Amino acid sequence: METMDPISFWNLPVSVEWTLVALAQILAFMIVLLISLAFLLLMDRKVWASVQMRKGPNVVGAFGLLQSFADFLKFVFKEIVVPAGADRTLFLIAPLITFVLAFIGWAVVPVAPGWVIADLNVGILYLFAISSLGVYGIIIGGWASNSKYPFLGALRSAAQMVSYEVSIGFIIVTVLLFAGSMNLSVIVEQQAGGFWNWNMLALHTLPVPMFLVMIPMTAIFFISALAETNRPPFDLPEAESELVAGYQVEYSSTPYLLFMIGEYLNIVLMCAMTTILFFGGWHAPFEFLSFLPPFFWFAAKVIFFFFMFAMVKALVPRYRYDQLMRLGWKIFLPTSLGAVVLVGAYVAYSGAAS
Amino acid sequence: MLQVITFWILASVTVLSAFFVVAARNPVRSVLWLILAFFSAAGLFVLLGAEFLAMLLIVVYVGAVAVLFLFVVMMLDVDFTELKQGFLSYLPFGALVSIVLATELIIVGNAWTEANVVAPAGASATPEGVSNVEALGMLLYDDYAYFFQAAGLVLLVAMIGAIVLTLRHKPHIKRQNIAEQVGRDRKTAVTMQDVKSGEGLGE
Numbered sequence: 001m002e003t004m005d006p007i008s009f010w011n012l013p014v015s016v017e018w019t020l021v022a023l024a025q026i027l028a029f030m031i032v033l034l035i036s037l038a039f040l041l042l043m044d045r046k047v048w049a050s051v052q053m054r055k056g057p058n059v060v061g062a063f064g065l066l067q068s069f070a071d072f073l074k075f076v077f078k079e080i081v082v083p084a085g086a087d088r089t090l091f092l093i094a095p096l097i098t099f100v101l102a103f104i105g106w107a108v109v110p111v112a113p114g115w116v117i118a119d120l121n122v123g124i125l126y127l128f129a130i131s132s133l134g135v136y137g138i139i140i141g142g143w144a145s146n147s148k149y150p151f152l153g154a155l156r157s158a159a160q161m162v163s164y165e166v167s168i169g170f171i172i173v174t175v176l177l178f179a180g181s182m183n184l185s186v187i188v189e190q191q192a193g194g195f196w197n198w199n200m201l202a203l204h205t206l207p208v209p210m211f212l213v214m215i216p217m218t219a220i221f222f223i224s225a226l227a228e229t230n231r232p233p234f235d236l237p238e239a240e241s242e243l244v245a246g247y248q249v250e251y252s253s254t255p256y257l258l259f260m261i262g263e264y265l266n267i268v269l270m271c272a273m274t275t276i277l278f279f280g281g282w283h284a285p286f287e288f289l290s291f292l293p294p295f296f297w298f299a300a301k302v303i304f305f306f307f308m309f310a311m312v313k314a315l316v317p318r319y320r321y322d323q324l325m326r327l328g329w330k331i332f333l334p335t336s337l338g339a340v341v342l343v344g345a346y347v348a349y350s351g352a353a354s
Numbered sequence: 355m356l357q358v359i360t361f362w363i364l365a366s367v368t369v370l371s372a373f374f375v376v377a378a379r380n381p382v383r384s385v386l387w388l389i390l391a392f393f394s395a396a397g398l399f400v401l402l403g404a405e406f407l408a409m410l411l412i413v414v415y416v417g418a419v420a421v422l423f424l425f426v427v428m429m430l431d432v433d434f435t436e437l438k439q440g441f442l443s444y445l446p447f448g449a450l451v452s453i454v455l456a457t458e459l460i461i462v463g464n465a466w467t468e469a470n471v472v473a474p475a476g477a478s479a480t481p482e483g484v485s486n487v488e489a490l491g492m493l494l495y496d497d498y499a500y501f502f503q504a505a506g507l508v509l510l511v512a513m514i515g516a517i518v519l520t521l522r523h524k525p526h527i528k529r530q531n532i533a534e535q536v537g538r539d540r541k542t543a544v545t546m547q548d549v550k551s552g553e554g555l556g557e
């Protein structure tokens with residue numbers, strides 16, 4: 001929005017230069033995301049396979065490296081089946097919503113100093129808003145399928161995601177109070193200087209032991225992220241033992257692929273949020289390690305959290321629905337609310353607020 | 355120029371989708387049109403420079419309230435074609451209400467300009483040199499802290515009222531006591547019984 005001079009041979013009221021640069025940035029970011037997602041998916045499957053003492057995909061390409069691309073082609077060349085009695089428009093719009101929302105969340109994620117498409121002042125709120133919209137793809141898809149299992153899955157997911165958003169919101173507030181800003185780059189910058197400054201530990205507050213608050217907050221955020229992205233042990237919307245595949249039952253071919261890519265992108269986005277909010281974003285854990293580029297550290301942390309997500313899926317049995325609700329409303333909500341009060345008191349009385 | 359174009363696009367999408375909220379046959383689609391209306395209204399807020407409000411609109415209304423709307427509407431089992439039979443008979447009353455609203459808006463708009471509040475200054479979302487969030491925070495927590503607290507109390511009372519009205523303790527429902535369940539050990543959970551053959555436990 002910087003240069004708005006009416007220019008150029010088209011005589012349009014937009015800066016062609018700015019538009020082209022922004023488009024190129026977005027395109028590059030999307031391609032990098034999609035390609036890394038292909039390998040993250042493979043990593044996911046390899047991790048489960050190792051836990052279950054299987055080999056995992058190992059046929060397509062060396063070590064199965066091209067498995068995701070083979071799957072992609074398989075999905076794309078299949079026939080799109082729209083069930084009779086389904087709301088045709090909404091049925092096809094739903095996976096697109098999930099897919100697009102999963103991408104636009106990444107617009108504000110700073111992967112290295114200055115490497116961000118839109119450095120919004122309300123970046124963290126934007127991310128929160130986008131992740132809270134993710135429920136629409138699922139709920140519309142479940143309803144438009146005109147089928148019972150998808151509908152039940154959609155209802156479950158709506159209730160689950162709304163519940164866990166509340167605690168995620170409060171946890172984000174604790175981080176905001178430390179950073180004093182909603183700009184994600186500022187939040188990351190504030191955690192510079194070594195792992196003891198990361199919001200997970202927040203040892204710069206010593207002698208006030210804020211790490212007693214922030215370590216549980218990190219854990220709660222991670223668990224809520226699992227619930228928000230419908231990952232096991234909270235994958236009740238698609239619990240195969242009860243609902244076949246939940247809201248995805250009627251989907252096939254490319255629409256299903258869009259759902260799956262969107263879901264995984266959301267998971268990676270949540271990993272990136274954990275990294276940025278609690279683990280210092282692109283900063284190295286020690287100053288002497290910062291000869292490695294910032295992007296390396298960011299990617300390494302995101303991949304680590306993705307590994308944790310995969311391990312949780314492999315190790316933890318699925319929750320029952322009432323247990324899920326109890327955990328969200330009766331345990332996480334009061335705990336995170338209390339943490340907001342404690343951090344707020346610290347910031348107000350220590351003079352950390354400018 | 356670009357701002358004007360953006361305004362007209364967003365405003366017309368808002369009005370159109372608001373129209374379809376009423377006109378859509380299917381109530382689920384109505385809610386979806388409503389969400390689109392919220393969305394373009396958020397876009398209008400961004401255009402005004404009130405990006406914090408825009409995000410709040412999306413988080414609160416689109417992310418939570420409209421989901422609950424959708425939740426309820428999807429589960430309704432009402433024959434809506436029948437319900438909409440007498441739809442047109444409300445037209446005179448609806449027209450009356452909209453005329454009253456339009457008149458009020460026009461009067462207020464005229465009074466606003468008459469009072470020499472020039473549009474850009476009057477419509478500016480934030481004072482100079484303060485970010486959006488800070489400006490709102492100062493208003494809510496410094497200038498109007500007591501009113502803010504009072505509003506919070508009103509909401510709390512409403513919430514407690516709703517809970518009291520809907521809470522029923524049903525005595526025959528099995529409930530799970532997690533602490534008790536986890537605290538069980540072999541001594542309390544298992545008893546050894548001597549069962550004589552052919553008699554059972556006698557229950």
